[in-house]
Amino acid sequence: MDAESLRQSLAKNGQEHLLQFWDKLSDAEKSSLQKQISSIEVESVLSSFHDVMKDVDHAQKKIDDKLKPVSTDVFGSFVKSSQDKLKSFEEKGLTQIGQNKVGVLLLAGGQGTRLGVNYPKGMVNVSLPSEKTLFQLQAERILKVQQLAKKLTGQKCVIPWYIMTSEHTKGPTEEFFKKHNYFGLDKNDLTIFEQSRLPCIRFDGKIILEAPSKIAMAPDGNGGLYRALRNHQILEDMSTRGIEYVHVYCVDNILVKMADPIFIGFCIDKGARCGAKSVVKESPTESVGVVCKVDGIYQVVEYSEISLQTAQLRDSDGNLVFNAGNICNHFFTLDFLKEVSSIAQEKNLKYHIAKKKIPFVTEDGQTSKPETPNGIKMEKFVFDVFQFCSDRDFAVWEVLREEEFSPLKNSDKESKDTPTTCRQAIFKLHQRYVEKAGGKFINSDGKTDLVVCEISPLVSYAGEGLNDLVANKTFVPPVDIEMGANGVLIKDGAQ
Structure with a gap:
């Protein structure tokens, strides 16, 4: 496409400013910018932007009168289950692992910016005596649970590991695993793929140009998983391997149980197509999302969307009514993932916005970093697919925080999650x-x-x-x- 045609195409959506430095660019820079523009579905992105901006005011309103806690029909608890029941769940999960029907999928697109490092979080070493990184701990847990499944079933088995990265974490992650010989795993059972990116947009609807030949882009959130599964043929690979159940989790939880057989067994026992682990909230004001129902539909509601009065509600036993803290730890059947990753269904997932300080190009062609938010990044969340579930096919498994949830988000300058x-x-x-x-x-x-x-x-x-x-x-x-x-x-x- 020549420059004039490109300009006309952008002008239809009010984005011709992306070519404001065109005449000053080298041929290589022009080619790069043209590829960036071509990779963006401009009309679709702007349509999503306008939709999500309309919802901003609504989203800021408290939704207390629409909330209901998780139904007891879908709820289970590690603490409240008998040892016999837990053993039954565990054996059911290990049996599926032993039959090569379970895969694990890691959400690892985040950089360690808040930790003060310039590499992927999974490469972080928190100074354990062993000096093991998060990636190594997780790899070894996969190896161990494979052994446990083999011991129970007598069958050699493999848990394929799929790792979704971002543009900035894919290369370093691949090199790290290669350098460490995949921590004892077969490299053929490790698949690293990249999530998509979306342009950052000013509040007035203009796509932000970061440099004369560079559009400001950002990963599309961990909910970008569903598009990435489709774009990178991950679901086809899972089908070929015979996988029926997938455990999805976030990289920064140092206590995560890979392919947790008890959780998998519980969800299968419930007949769930989609499941979530939860922990009891530490306090009404703890800044974690809550798994609950809104207008009868399952979703995760952020703490800021609930009034303090509702957050403090307690039942007859003294427990918080809205108590199922979300920890980004999920179970999906492969059939469910195929359904929600289809183009038609994935488009039904609405974007969320984050107001950010986004570097932008000035009139003289220099990149400037603003002191206040100047635009938004749009993203989807992995748990947005809860809305497609009912009591018949959804499950929530409550676990002990001290045994399963300790996230790594901040440097040791902070007091929590360090x-x-x-x-x-x-x-x-x-x-x-x-x-x-x-x-x-x-x-x-x-x-x-x-x-x-x-x-x-x-x-x-x-x-x-x-x-x-x-x-x-x-x-x-x-x-x-x-x-x-x-x-x-x-x-x-x-x-």
């Missing part, structure tokens, strides 16, 4: 594993307050298999239980 809080969450969980298996800890000064204890996922997935290793033994922190070439190695401060 490398330190993640590291301590691992230590406390693994201390409980050892003590439950009959082991004891005593510091060199005779106290037992903060215990430094790390157990490799290759040794134990969720506390199982430790009795013979630690029962009736006393350990002096720091304690490191690792899998060596010749078996389990236990090191502690007494050595």
